[in-house]
Amino acid sequence: MESWTEGFGKKGGLYRRLRDACAADWQAYTWHPFVHGLSDGTLPLPAFRRYLIQDYLFLIHFARAKALAVFKAESIEAMRDKTEAIRAILAETTMHLRYCESWGIPEAEVRATPESAETVSYTRYVIDRGLAGDILDLEVALAPCTVGYGEVALRILADPNRRAEGNPYQSWIDTYADPGYQAMAKAAAARIDALGESHGGQARFATLSATFAEAARLEARFWQQGLDAAEGHMAAYEKAHG
Numbered sequence: 001m002e003s004w005t006e007g008f009g010k011k012g013g014l015y016r017r018l019r020d021a022c023a024a025d026w027q028a029y030t031w032h033p034f035v036h037g038l039s040d041g042t043l044p045l046p047a048f049r050r051y052l053i054q055d056y057l058f059l060i061h062f063a064r065a066k067a068l069a070v071f072k073a074e075s076i077e078a079m080r081d082k083t084e085a086i087r088a089i090l091a092e093t094t095m096h097l098r099y100c101e102s103w104g105i106p107e108a109e110v111r112a113t114p115e116s117a118e119t120v121s122y123t124r125y126v127i128d129r130g131l132a133g134d135i136l137d138l139e140v141a142l143a144p145c146t147v148g149y150g151e152v153a154l155r156i157l158a159d160p161n162r163r164a165e166g167n168p169y170q171s172w173i174d175t176y177a178d179p180g181y182q183a184m185a186k187a188a189a190a191r192i193d194a195l196g197e198s199h200g201g202q203a204r205f206a207t208l209s210a211t212f213a214e215a216a217r218l219e220a221r222f223w224q225q226g227l228d229a230a231e232g233h234m235a236a237y238e239k240a241h242g
């Protein structure tokens with residue numbers, strides 16, 4: 001087994017079962033051509049810009065979904081952890097604003113950008129799973145985001161094509177490779193494993209697995225919107241990355 005898959009969730013636990021049940025979708029998400037471009041530094045800047053502005057808008061709604069998880073939490077300890085996660089999500093937006101500032105895009109313009117269909121569909125899907133279901137349904141919808149980016153960072157660090165010196169996307173990579181972030185991603189996978197045991201994950205596997213796979217596909221489309229926005233720059237890029 002590859003080094004990046006072992007760190008998240010325990011063997012036989014719900015998290016790994018969910019991930020393994022959608023292996024092709026998971027691979028398409030966590031090793032998307034957009035990720036190759038972050039890793040080797042060749043991603044066209046317009047693709048990253050489009051992604052990052054939409055990601056800022058994404059995070060606002062993701063924080064709302066986490067707030068719903070506080071409401072649906074299984075314990076006061078879980079409420080504390082999730083409240084901390086909301087703080088971390090809102091802190092993550094400062095990285096986005098720093099990038100935008102470096103491109104001469106002020107915060108007001110980022111905020112005024114309309115959400116793309118990809119952003120709306122992903123964020124509102126997650127919120128809907130939480131509104132319609134219980135804490136396990138919601139956590140499973142959230143997991144591809146939180147745990148997936150932890151895995152994406154580890155894949156980049158292990159990539160033989162990685163550009164470690166002078167990579168324009170280094171601060172993005174650093175954000176998710178950070179030990180604090182990695183610990184949070186591991187804790188999220190452990191929480192899924194624990195909820196799987198306390199909330200009947202085995203009996204609910206078909207539904208949970210459909211939710212997890214859908215969120216993974218929505219993540220892949222989220223990367224793809226960046227590549228689509230940079231189409232004029234894409235011919236050479238696609239030749240290199242297939």
Ligand SMILES: Cc1ncc(C[n+]2csc(CCO)c2C)c(N)n1
Pocket residue numbers: 055058059062085088089092144145146149219222
């Ligand atoms: C599309 C998209 N998916 C995942 C993340 C990563 N992420 C979002 S919130 C958060 C904190 C964990 O709860 C993390 C790591 C992102 N930025 N954008």
